[in-house]
Amino acid sequence: MLLALQGAVSQGILWGVMVLGVFITYKLLDIADLTCDGSLALGGCVCAILVVQYGCNPWLAVGAGTLAGVVAGAVTGLLHTLFSIPAILAGILTQISLWSINLRIMGKSNVPLLKHDTIFSTIAGATGLPQSTITIVVGAAFAVALVAGLYWFFGTEVGSALRATGNNESMSRALGINTSSTKLVALMLSNGLVGLSGALICQSQKYADIGMGTGAIIIGLAAIVIGEVLGRLTPGKLRSFSSRLVAAVVGSIVYFLIRAIVLQLGMDANDMKLLSACIVAVALAVPVVWERYQLRRSYARGGEA
Amino acid sequence: MLTLSNVRKVFNRGTVNEKVALDGLNLHLDKGDFVTVIGGNGAGKSTMLNMIAGVYPLDSGTVTLDGNDISRLSEHARARYLGRVFQDPMRGTAADMQIDENLALARRRGQRRTLRWGITRAERDEYRAALATLGLGLESRLSDKVGLLSGGQRQAITLLMATLKEPDLLLLDEHTAALDPKTAAKVLELTQQVVDRSGLTTIMVTHNMHDAIRLGNRLVMMADGRVIYDVRGEEKARLHRADLMAKFEEAAGTEFANDRMLLG
Numbered sequence: 001m002l003l004a005l006q007g008a009v010s011q012g013i014l015w016g017v018m019v020l021g022v023f024i025t026y027k028l029l030d031i032a033d034l035t036c037d038g039s040l041a042l043g044g045c046v047c048a049i050l051v052v053q054y055g056c057n058p059w060l061a062v063g064a065g066t067l068a069g070v071v072a073g074a075v076t077g078l079l080h081t082l083f084s085i086p087a088i089l090a091g092i093l094t095q096i097s098l099w100s101i102n103l104r105i106m107g108k109s110n111v112p113l114l115k116h117d118t119i120f121s122t123i124a125g126a127t128g129l130p131q132s133t134i135t136i137v138v139g140a141a142f143a144v145a146l147v148a149g150l151y152w153f154f155g156t157e158v159g160s161a162l163r164a165t166g167n168n169e170s171m172s173r174a175l176g177i178n179t180s181s182t183k184l185v186a187l188m189l190s191n192g193l194v195g196l197s198g199a200l201i202c203q204s205q206k207y208a209d210i211g212m213g214t215g216a217i218i219i220g221l222a223a224i225v226i227g228e229v230l231g232r233l234t235p236g237k238l239r240s241f242s243s244r245l246v247a248a249v250v251g252s253i254v255y256f257l258i259r260a261i262v263l264q265l266g267m268d269a270n271d272m273k274l275l276s277a278c279i280v281a282v283a284l285a286v287p288v289v290w291e292r293y294q295l296r297r298s299y300a301r302g303g304e305a
Numbered sequence: 306m307l308t309l310s311n312v313r314k315v316f317n318r319g320t321v322n323e324k325v326a327l328d329g330l331n332l333h334l335d336k337g338d339f340v341t342v343i344g345g346n347g348a349g350k351s352t353m354l355n356m357i358a359g360v361y362p363l364d365s366g367t368v369t370l371d372g373n374d375i376s377r378l379s380e381h382a383r384a385r386y387l388g389r390v391f392q393d394p395m396r397g398t399a400a401d402m403q404i405d406e407n408l409a410l411a412r413r414r415g416q417r418r419t420l421r422w423g424i425t426r427a428e429r430d431e432y433r434a435a436l437a438t439l440g441l442g443l444e445s446r447l448s449d450k451v452g453l454l455s456g457g458q459r460q461a462i463t464l465l466m467a468t469l470k471e472p473d474l475l476l477l478d479e480h481t482a483a484l485d486p487k488t489a490a491k492v493l494e495l496t497q498q499v500v501d502r503s504g505l506t507t508i509m510v511t512h513n514m515h516d517a518i519r520l521g522n523r524l525v526m527m528a529d530g531r532v533i534y535d536v537r538g539e540e541k542a543r544l545h546r547a548d549l550m551a552k553f554e555e556a557a558g559t560e561f562a563n564d565r566m567l568l569g
Contacts, residue, residue, distance in 0.1 A: 153420075157413060160402075160423035164410050167399035174358070174397075175466070176384030176414045 001264060006132055008260035012253030013139035014200045015219060019227075019252040020146055020245065021069075021193030022220030027244070028154070029166040029186045034091035034217055038098030039072040039191040041213035043198025045102045048111040048208030051118070058119045062199040069195015070188045072098060077184035102210055109210040118203035135204050142200065146193065147245045153189075154241060162186050218276045219255065225283035227251025306506055307334040307474055312356055312366035314349075314530075326352040328530035329366070334474075339500055339507045341517040343549070344527035350510040351392075353527070354476045357508075359383040371473060385415025388467030388505075390460065390480040397463030400452030404443060404462065407451055408432045411466035435465055439495060457488030461495055468499050475500065477509040481516075493520070518544050528556040 018040055025033035043065035050056035050064055072094055079090035103109065120138060124131040153159045164172045165182040172179050194216070202208040227247035259272055267275075314327040327349045334340060342350050355361055357368055359380040367376045375383055391397050398407050409424035409432075429447060436444040439461050443454075451459060460480060467475060477496065481489035493516060500507050511517050517524055524541050526534035526549070533556045536544060 155423055156420045157418040157423045158420055160406060160410060161418050163402060164399050167401050168396065170391075170396055171399060172410075173380045174384055174387075174389045175410050176381050176416070177410075177418070178379075178381045 003132075004260045004264055005257060006136070008256040009253055010132060010135040010139055010204065011201075012256035013136060013143055013249065014197060014204055015256065016139075016143050016197075016223070016249035016252035017146060017200060018194045018197035018216060019220050019223040019248045020143075020150060021190040021197065022217065023224055023245065023248045024150075024186055024190040024193070026221060026224060028163055029183065029190075031087040031166075031183075031187075032091075032217065032221070033073075033076065033187060033190060034088060035072055035076040035094045035098075035187070035191055036091070036194050036217045036220060037213040037215065038095035038102070039069040039194045039213070040198040040201075040216045041102050041208075041210060042072055042098050042105075043069045043195030044202035044208040044212050045105045045111070045198075045210075046195075047199035047202050048113055049105055051113055051116050051203075052111055058117055058122065058203060062119060062196065062203070065199025065202070066192050066196040069198070070192040072195065073188040073191025074184065076191070077187035080187070081180035081183055099210070106208065106210070110207060111209075112207045113203065114206055118206065119200075120204055139200065139204075142196075143249050147242065147249065150245055151242045158182075158185070215273050215276065218273065218280060219252075222276045222279045222283075223252035223255045224248050225251070225280060226254050229283070230254065306336045306338070306371060307357070308332070308367075308369040309353070309357070310367050310369070312353075312368065313364045314352055314356060314361065315364055326530055327356065330531055332525065332532055332535075334506060334508070336506055337504045338523055339505075339521035340509070340523045340525055341521045342508060342510045342525045342527060343512070343514060343517045345553070348527040349530040350527055351478055352530075354389075354478050354508065354510060357383075357474070358387055358389055358476060386473040388414075388470075388472030388475045390463050390467050390475075390477050392479040392482050394456040394459040394463065394483060397466065398451045398459050401450060403448045404436070404451055404454075405429055405432050405447040407462065408435070408466060408469060411469050414470050414472075435469065436462075438498075439465065455488075457484050457492060460484060460488075460492050464492065464495055464499060468505065471503055471505070473506065475505045475507040477507065479510050479512060482512055496520075514546050514549055518546065518549070526552060526556070528553075 018036070022033070022036055025031045025036075046068040047061040047065035050061040051058055056064070076087075076090045076094040079085045079093060080087050085093070120131055120134050123138060124134045127134070154163060161172065161177045162182045162185060164175070165177060165179045165186075169179050172182070198213065201212065227244075227250055230250060231243065231247040255276075262275065263269060263272070309330055309332045312327050312330040313325075316322070316324045316326055324347070326347075330349065330353060332353075342353070344350050356363060359375070359378055359382075363376055367374055369375065370386055375386070389397075399410070402410075405424055405428075409428060412428065432447060433444045436447075441458055441461055443458065443462070451462065454462070464480070480496070481492050484492060496509070497520060499505070507521070509521065518541070522541065523535070523537035524544065525532050534552050
């Protein structure tokens, strides 16, 4: 059980990198970017094939996976901004085409990395620590660096413009912000993080699979929602931007812990996606129902409240 | 300063809802003009402002600002010349961002946005001083989210944002129409102050005849996408509501009785 929980924490951290990406599009840009499912697998596939077929340095392969994600984000972004295709549809189009592209890249549906060095195995070899510990340490280092980097970026002029775009597009244009380019940048940045996450996941699980990204967006949304709820429960109601970013990663860890626990309790792994979807649906529905309930109650009391 | 020549805009062309919003509109503004624009619903007042701001592309005609043809520039590119306040108080500010962040965005209007920090300490002092001039007590609430503020407060901030970096031309699109009378009066007073301070060239669309007569040095009446009456200076100062009504009736005929201009 403890082993399963440790595995869940390391998985949660690595997927947390993806959740940061989803946070950018979903929370800051107000777009549910479905590219994510495809770009996660793309990051993994590119990373795996570079290591296995070209003997590429695992760190470089991670970088390449990230870049591949950036490119995928750019495709969605251009479809959306240049041709005014609704963001959801643009994401679906990229996601679907990535399925074929990922198969082309790998040449088959699954590429194992068993005999190859990964960033985790090289560090484990150098330090003598068990690989499971290293995964958590390296993952946490990535997460901390990325949270710090994103905090800085969204505080800059460009980052502020990007947040403004998600907040109020017509105002942003009136203030001279090119909302097409801010959206494009946000989608590229987001999918770069998703690709990075895919590459890290691929190296930690030691294989890339065509289906590894399926439902990633739901995991991302569920993690964000869990993180928000946890943030609200914390005394002081963590609202600052940096704590929202941290909450997203923590939400991801909690998500994988819940998952590990219910799997240990004997739930079928295939039902996990249903559970994730339910978590997201309930989390989105509760505030709406609550508000309606409050309205009705104040109406019944004669509108005093 | 600003010249609109032969500006034409048709919405929903080729459908049953086809509407000629601007029909060969001509208007010239001199530097320092404060023009109030009145007209019935669908006269093309807001469309005119949107054409100047580049919200929609022109069908034909040109918009020239300080000798530069800006007709083909995108909305965000024209923003460097223009300060804008909208009818809907929600449209002019970013609700989930802090008051100072909103002002910092506005201060960088028309500038290249870099990877420098989005707001500096010195700026905050400047914003505090600017907010104090509004007299709404907002100077102590710099890091409050704008979404927490009332419509009137948000509109006052939008006005500040539009003029923080002095625009060549200020466009006010019925910016007090959604406010209660007291707040509207306050925002109008602020408008007058801001415009007077640096003699801003301003176009203010309004539904309120009284405001249209009282404010500005020039009044323009629009109907069916054209200017039908243009009066300035002394002549405008002598203007009465009855004169405007007569003018309006002449142009619009019987529709007048239903129009909400009566309310003014």
